[in-house]
Amino acid sequence: MIVLLLCLQTNVLIMVNLLSNLKISVPDKIFIKDPESSDLGKRIIEHSILLIDEIGFDSFTFKKLGAKIGSNESSIYRYFESKHKLLLYLTSWYWAWIEYQMVFTTYNIPDKEKQLLKAIEVLTRTIEQDMTFSHINEIVLNRIIINEYSKSYLTKEVDSENKEGYFEVYKRLIKRLRDMISKLNSDYQYPASLASTILEGSLHQHFLKEHFSSITDCDESVTPTQFFTNLTLTLLNSTKNGR
Amino acid sequence: MIVLLLCLQTNVLIMVNLLSNLKISVPDKIFIKDPESSDLGKRIIEHSILLIDEIGFDSFTFKKLGAKIGSNESSIYRYFESKHKLLLYLTSWYWAWIEYQMVFTTYNIPDKEKQLLKAIEVLTRTIEQDMTFSHINEIVLNRIIINEYSKSYLTKEVDSENKEGYFEVYKRLIKRLRDMISKLNSDYQYPASLASTILEGSLHQHFLKEHFSSITDCDESVTPTQFFTNLTLTLLNSTKNGR
DNA sequence: CAAACATAATAGTAATACTATCATTTTTAA
DNA sequence: TTAAAAATGATAGTATTACTATTATGTTTG
Numbered sequence: 001m002i003v004l005l006l007c008l009q010t011n012v013l014i015m016v017n018l019l020s021n022l023k024i025s026v027p028d029k030i031f032i033k034d035p036e037s038s039d040l041g042k043r044i045i046e047h048s049i050l051l052i053d054e055i056g057f058d059s060f061t062f063k064k065l066g067a068k069i070g071s072n073e074s075s076i077y078r079y080f081e082s083k084h085k086l087l088l089y090l091t092s093w094y095w096a097w098i099e100y101q102m103v104f105t106t107y108n109i110p111d112k113e114k115q116l117l118k119a120i121e122v123l124t125r126t127i128e129q130d131m132t133f134s135h136i137n138e139i140v141l142n143r144i145i146i147n148e149y150s151k152s153y154l155t156k157e158v159d160s161e162n163k164e165g166y167f168e169v170y171k172r173l174i175k176r177l178r179d180m181i182s183k184l185n186s187d188y189q190y191p192a193s194l195a196s197t198i199l200e201g202s203l204h205q206h207f208l209k210e211h212f213s214s215i216t217d218c219d220e221s222v223t224p225t226q227f228f229t230n231l232t233l234t235l236l237n238s239t240k241n242g243r
Numbered sequence: 244m245i246v247l248l249l250c251l252q253t254n255v256l257i258m259v260n261l262l263s264n265l266k267i268s269v270p271d272k273i274f275i276k277d278p279e280s281s282d283l284g285k286r287i288i289e290h291s292i293l294l295i296d297e298i299g300f301d302s303f304t305f306k307k308l309g310a311k312i313g314s315n316e317s318s319i320y321r322y323f324e325s326k327h328k329l330l331l332y333l334t335s336w337y338w339a340w341i342e343y344q345m346v347f348t349t350y351n352i353p354d355k356e357k358q359l360l361k362a363i364e365v366l367t368r369t370i371e372q373d374m375t376f377s378h379i380n381e382i383v384l385n386r387i388i389i390n391e392y393s394k395s396y397l398t399k400e401v402d403s404e405n406k407e408g409y410f411e412v413y414k415r416l417i418k419r420l421r422d423m424i425s426k427l428n429s430d431y432q433y434p435a436s437l438a439s440t441i442l443e444g445s446l447h448q449h450f451l452k453e454h455f456s457s458i459t460d461c462d463e464s465v466t467p468t469q470f471f472t473n474l475t476l477t478l479l480n481s482t483k484n485g486r
Numbered sequence: 487c488a489a490a491c492a493t494a495a496t497a498g499t500a501a502t503a504c505t506a507t508c509a510t511t512t513t514t515a516a
Numbered sequence: 517t518t519a520a521a522a523a524t525g526a527t528a529g530t531a532t533t534a535c536t537a538t539t540a541t542g543t544t545t546g
Contacts, residue, residue, distance in 0.1 A: 033523095040524075056399040061502065072525045077504075150393040156299040158454050167455065174458040193448055193460045193470045200447050201440045208439060211401050212410065215417040217436045227436045235474060238481045276492095283493075304533065315494050320535075 024100065026092045027165045033079050035089070041079055043069045045093075046135040048086055053140045057087060057148045084152075088166050091152050094145050095169040097138065098123060102176065112184045116236075117229055119180055123173075124202035124225045146206045174199055185236040194235065198228050267343065269335045270408050276322050278332070284322055286312045288336075289378040291329055296383045300330060300391045327395075331409050334395050337388050338412040340381065341366060345419065355427045359479075360472060362423055366416075367445035367468045389449045417442055428479040437478065441471050 023036065035041030047069045052060050060083060066073045080086040102122045109115040127142035153167065161167070177195040181188065188194070205224040208216035218224050266279065278284030290312045295303050303326060309316040323329040345365045352358040370385035396410065404410070420438040424431065431437070448467040451459035461467050 038523080058398065062504090063502080073503095074505090074526080075524050078523080082503080147397055150397060153454070154390055154393060154450075155301065162454065171455060171458050178458070190460045190465075190470045190473070192458050193451075193467075194474075196447065196451060196458045197440065197444045201444055204439065204443050205436055207397075208436075211396070211405065212414060215414050215421070215435050215439045217433045222433075224436075227433045230433070231437075231474075231478060234478050234481050238477050281492080305535090306533080315496095316534095317495080317536090318493055321492080325534075 022100075024093055024096045026089055026096065027168055029164050030085055030089045030092060030166060031080055035079050040069075040071060040075060042135045043071070044076055044079055044086075045090070046137075049090065049137055049141050049144060052087075052090075052144050052148065057083070057144075057151060084155075087148065087152050088161075090141065091145060091149055092166070092169045093136070094138075094141050095173050099169065099173045099176070102173070106180075112180070113233075116180045116184050116232070119177060120198060120229055120232060121225050123177065123199060124228050125223070126206065146203050146210075149203060181232070181236065188236055194232065198232065202228060267336055267339045269332055269339060270411055272407055273328055273332045273335060273409060274323055278322050283312075283314060283318060285378045286314070287319055287322055287329075288333070289380075292333065292380060292384050292387060295330075295333075295387050295391065300326070300387075300394060327398075330391065330395050331404075333384065334388060334392055335409070335412045336379070337381075337384050338416050342412065342416045342419070345416070349423075355423070356476075359423045359427050359475070362420060363441060363472055363475060364468050366420065366442060367471050368466070369449065389446050392446060424475070424479065431479055437475065441475065445471060 028034070033041065035045050044065065048060070048065055051065055051068055055064070062076045062083060063073045066076055080089065102119050105122055106115045106118045109118060127139050130137055130139050153161075155161075174192070174195045177198065178191045181191040181194055202224045205216055205218045205227065209218045209224075213219065218227060271277070276284065278288050287308065291303070291308055294308055294311055298307070305319045305326060306316045309319055323332065345362050348365055349358045349361050352361060370382050373380055373382050396404075398404075417435070417438045420441065421434045424434040424437055445467045448459055448461045448470060452461045452467075456462065461470060
């Protein structure tokens with residue numbers, strides 16, 4: 001047990017070190033000025049995460065954020081043209097961070113099934129450890145993704161924004177998962193739908209656990225990871241070799 | 244083929260007749276004044292569906308709706324205290340209508356598996372036939388559910404609104420599906436999570452089909468119904484009798 | 487036919503989601 | 517070192533939103 005904890009801790013430390021030299025890359029059309037390029041920019045990101053978590057995205061405004069960081073509304077508009085773009089930035093950052101973890105932790109696993117299970121774990125788990133390698137609090141950001149992510153694409157502008165590449169990171173992540181599914185069982189007919197269902201469904205189960213507990217089996221003892229691991233393994237094993 | 248079409252047609256007709264005597268019941272705390280009780284109320288519902296579909300819920304306002312139906316903003320406020328409550332009304336109505344169809348079409352099916360499959364079909368299919376038994380266009384309302392439903396519960400007020408009973412219809416529908424799952428296979432460990440995943444996941448696959456086709460297998464020839472039917476049957480058959 | 491009720495018209499408010507302009511401070515480059 | 521450039525701050529302004537309140541007008545019904 002202690003060994004396991006040490007391993008986990010070590011893994012986290014390795015990632016923190018790697019990431020402090022790496023920069024999570026977000027499509028640059030999302031922002032006017034890169035928030036990573038200045039102190040004010042970083043404060044905007046740091047405190048927008050905290051404020052959106054606190055009051056919800058719908059009540060969040062640049063004016064309130066300005067007040068919180070002792071800066072001016074008009075200065076924030078020099079980084080993001082709207083609060084919607086800021087949400088796109090935060091979600092792209094989050095998915096790029098998850099993608100990084102997924103690729104990193106599955107890279108050297110030769111067994112395809114174990115690899116897929118590890119990927120599902122990374123994608124569906126509750127974020128409990130703040131990597132603190134930066135100004136971004138990943139635990140809080142994870143809550144924002146659960147509560148607000150859908151709002152980033154459930155808009156009338158989704159098609160034009162998709163063409164601009166604003167959802168590339170998310171789609172790439174799902175395609176990686178889809179490819180792992182297909183590699184494990186090339187007979188399974190719906191790898192992309194399964195992959196997108198795992199990602200979106202996991203966010204949904206986390207939400208239900210908090211707010212509509214009567215329509216989920218997930219609670220303190222059962223995790224969305226267990227539900228989707230069981231689901232995926234059962235699906236892929238039973239269709240293997242035309243069984 | 245002709246017989247099948249006639250059967251479908253007949254079923255629809257039976258339902259239209261039944262429903263013209265029945266009233267879809269929506270929790271009455273959602274509205275100030277029942278929109279079914281007056282001509283203006285019905286016009287509010289009819290045209291709010293069309294206008295939300297046209298410009299999206301985010302751009303929708305009571306002022307614009309008033310202009311569209313030749314009525315006054317202030318009159319609409321006598322029916323609903325906010326556009327959020329109107330969305331809750333529309334979604335509750337929709338789920339109650341789906342629930343009615345599900346209960347109706349599965350009632351006399353003795354085979355549990357066939358019954359569950361029928362239920363999944365009703366819950367996940369594209370609405371293609373407008374029942375036109377009323378002022379409500381179900382095809383358009385279905386599109387609204389796909390594009391806007393999440394916004395009705397992804398709010399800071401979700402817990403208090405849940406206590407008020409605003410999501411009862413939706414939860415009841417999922418519980419019905421969960422019970423059918425459990426009846427078919429009592430060994431399966433996650434009947435509620437599977438049921439909620441089918442409902443939410445189906446809306447999501449319909450959305451992906453329209454806007455992010457690269458991360459779904461659903462298209463003109465593959466339906467969300469097929470994906471979730473295959474998924475459910477495989478899951479429930481493989482865990483049956485501890486297999 | 488009068489009271490009750492429904493709807494319409496108008497006005498008003500605080501907040502939102504910005505844009506524009508100009509002043510001040512900080513950084514950088516010659 | 518100093519001047520220009522860049523970043524930030526302060527202020528003001530606009531159209532719209534999401535309502536509330538009041539009063540007027542039309543319509544039903546007992």
